[in-house]
Amino acid sequence: MFLWRQPEGLMQQRGYRVANLDVTVILERPKLAPHKEQIRQNIAKLLGLPLDQVNLKAKTHEKVDSIGENRSVGCHAVVLLERTTMAGNLSETTQNTMVNDVNSHPESSEEWKEGVFDYLSATLERVYGVIQSRRGANPEASWTAKLFSKGRHKIAQKVGEEALEVALDAVQNRSERVVEESADLLYHLLVLWADMGIQPAQVAAELEKREGKSGLQEKMKRNERKDETRLEDMLQN
Ligand SMILES: N=c1c2ncn([C@@H]3O[C@H](COP(=O)(O)OP(=O)(O)OP(=O)(O)O)[C@@H](O)[C@H]3O)c2ncn1[C@@H]1O[C@H](COP(=O)(O)O)[C@@H](O)[C@H]1O
Structure with a gap:
């Protein structure tokens, strides 16, 4: 047992x-x-x-x-x-309800709120697995393989483009487009991690490390570090 x-x-x-x-x-x-x-x-x-x-x-x-x-x-x-489901331990029916709920009333379903990150992380994990399997594959047959073959700059450029598209659609309040572009962004970010040998767990650990720390205090510290660097640069020049 x-x-x-x-x-x-x-x-x-x-x-x-x-x-x-x-x-x-x-x-x-x-x-x-x-x-x-x-x-x-x-x-x-x-x-x-x-x-x-x-x-x-x-x-x-x-x-x-x-x-x-x-x-x-x-x-x-x-x-x-x-x-069983796309979202792990949720039943197929619950999940269909969740998808319908989230499309019509994103804020309404408690179950959706509880299961949503299982669903997201399980999906990201599968996509990341496929991305890894595309290394060395035929660039004519796979977008991922094409990105790998074009190299780091191209992948980074796609991440930047997709992030900008999310931002532009957000300020125009186009939520459906934000959903689509967010998926593009997450996919391209996963490709970038794979290309750089970054494990998703490293990013999770970094986020976890910041839990409970005030974002504002962290920003002040970062600004202080930037000021110190600027001062050092000025003193050197
Ligand atoms: N999630 C994705 C995914 N999201 C976006 N894309 C591709 O990324 C490219 C985005 O390019 P562009 O920005 O030029 O997109 P676009 O069509 O111009 O769109 P917009 O400018 O309108 O945003 C398109 O070719 C998309 O098809 C993706 N390609 C692959 N995946 C995943 O990766 C798996 C493997 O894909 P292949 O490597 O192609 O087999 C797939 O099964 C998916 O799970």
Whole structure:
């Protein structure tokens, strides 16, 4: 049970559940046939699965190797995972409601507010994975590969352009465009991180480090640092 908790948590976090489990136990003795049904039921209970999604087979190793010589036992488990939702542990229906709610009344759904960052981080993680997989891919077939092949300056330029587009649409109060351009910006930022070998966790850690610190005090400190640098420059010139 304890061993199952961690993979179960990771699976749920990423929006998957076990669809089917197929277990094969390989051993000479004891014969499992009389116990098979009980073992199946125990596994199903442990994993919280309907009984018909758990299959258990037992076979011998025909006197070969340590298993066949009855010195050890083997076990293979094939697990089929299926996606539950885009937002991890939220049900498909809840999520459809959330998407509708957020489109019509962005401020109205408590559930949306609770799940929104699971949804965002799971999506960013998948996109980041695809971006990483595009290294060295054909630039004719992939925008990401094209950006990688053009290099850091081009990627940085796209980040700048997309950020500016978000800002321009925001001051014109075009919220739909801000949503679209924000997606462009986040995607291009992920490409930049990937190109620079920056791990998303580094950015998360930086944000976490700032939690609870006043942004205004931080700004004053930054301005003081800038003033010191300017003064040093003036003294040197
Ligand atoms: N999220 C994105 C994504 N967002 C934007 N873009 C591309 O970024 C480019 C933006 O270029 P521009 O700024 O010139 O866009 P534009 O069309 O002129 O738009 P505006 O000027 O009107 O804003 C377009 O080609 C978009 O298709 C993206 N390309 C890829 N992804 C993700 O990356 C994955 C891999 O993509 P490929 O590498 O192309 O296979 C995709 O499956 C997506 O998940």
